[in-house]
Amino acid sequence: MINRLNDLIDIQKKRLPDINARREKPGAVVGWQVLVCTGTGCTSSASHQVREELAKQVQSKKARARVIKTGCFGFCKMGPLVVIYPRQTLYCLVKKEDISEIVEKHLLEGQVVERLLYMEPVSGERKKRLSDIQFFRAQHRVALRNCGLINPEDITEYIACDGYFALADVLLNWKPAQVVEAIKQSGLRGRSGAGFPTGRKWELAAAAEGPVKYVVCNADEGDPGAFMDRSILEGDPQSVLEAMAIAGYAIGAREGYIYVRAEYPIAVDRLERAIAQAREYGLLGRHILNTNFKL
Numbered sequence: 155m156i157n158r159l160n161d162l163i164d165i166q167k168k169r170l171p172d173i174n175a176r177r178e179k180p181g182a183v184v185g186w187q188v189l190v191c192t193g194t195g196c197t198s199s200a201s202h203q204v205r206e207e208l209a210k211q212v213q214s215k216k217a218r219a220r221v222i223k224t225g226c227f228g229f230c231k232m233g234p235l236v237v238i239y240p241r242q243t244l245y246c247l248v249k250k251e252d253i254s255e256i257v258e259k260h261l262l263e264g265q266v267v268e269r270l271l272y273m274e275p276v277s278g279e280r281k282k283r284l285s286d287i288q289f290f291r292a293q294h295r296v297a298l299r300n301c302g303l304i305n306p307e308d309i310t311e312y313i314a315c316d317g318y319f320a321l322a323d324v325l326l327n328w329k330p331a332q333v334v335e336a337i338k339q340s341g342l343r344g345r346s347g348a349g350f351p352t353g354r355k356w357e358l359a360a361a362a363e364g365p366v367k368y369v370v371c372n373a374d375e376g377d378p379g380a381f382m383d384r385s386i387l388e389g390d391p392q393s394v395l396e397a398m399a400i401a402g403y404a405i406g407a408r409e410g411y412i413y414v415r416a417e418y419p420i421a422v423d424r425l426e427r428a429i430a431q432a433r434e435y436g437l438l439g440r441h442i443l444n445t446n447f448k449l
């Protein structure tokens with residue numbers, strides 16, 4: 155249960171070594187971490203079989219490795235994807251039949267399985283590291299920063315990545331009007347057709363008359379072929395809940411709703427788990443961080 159800022163800091167300290175190893179911070183080595191993408195794209199190519207087989211063989215062959223679920227990396231056409239840290243080795247189009255080679259060669263002998271590396275289409279070069287791949291090299295991720303990095307079903311990994319520290323800061327140090335002003339100043343806009351300024355929307359909602367207000371997250375994304383909402387919900391659902399809590403505080407809402415497509419079963423499942431975990435940790439509900447704010 156998180157009652158104080160220090161509780162958040164304690165969790166972050168405990169989980170940071172794993173995340174730092176994935177971010178390749180100097181000195182952060184915690185053994186093999188095998189990340190398996192379990193977003194919708196890779197799941198449709200049977201990544202769950204890959205993950206189950208990996209977990210089984212890691213155990214039976216006594217490899218010193220942990221198998222961890224992630225959300226989408228954004229490289230679905232090459233899925234199922236497996237990324238192994240340290241060294242950030244990306245294996246593409248992995249099948250259940252490839253697992254014994256990955257476990258024996260990579261996890262037990264420390265060697266790379268060359269045939270599963272990504273091949274750049276123009277140069278024909280095999281790339282050993284995810285960040286060396288042209289597709290990833292030019293990317294600077296903001297909203298998707300945690301997708302493919304953290305286990306979306308583990309709130310402590312989100313906290314390790316500074317999750318809920320913005321909410322704590324807002325609840326402990328800011329007045330609602332200051333939050334609205336900061337969002338206005340930031341220039342943040344909606345990412346659908348209208349590009350409506352978020353700060354202005356929050357300002358109007360805060361000023362609206364009426365005894366009860368709601369914060370509503372539209373995660374329906376009806377546009378054909380658009381999967382940006384799904385990627386966040388599957389890969390980093392706690393970030394949506396934290397943002398909703400901040401919005402709720404800013405506009406005076408104490409209840410929130412998320413409208414999500416039934417056609418997104420993984421997103422719905424991850425959201426439900428995320429809500430349950432946030433409640434369990436006291437980050438949704440009454441007296442969040444020992445304040446009078448509830449959501």
Ligand code: FES
Binds near residue numbers: 195234
């Ligand atoms: S779902 Fe695995 S990379 Fe997109």
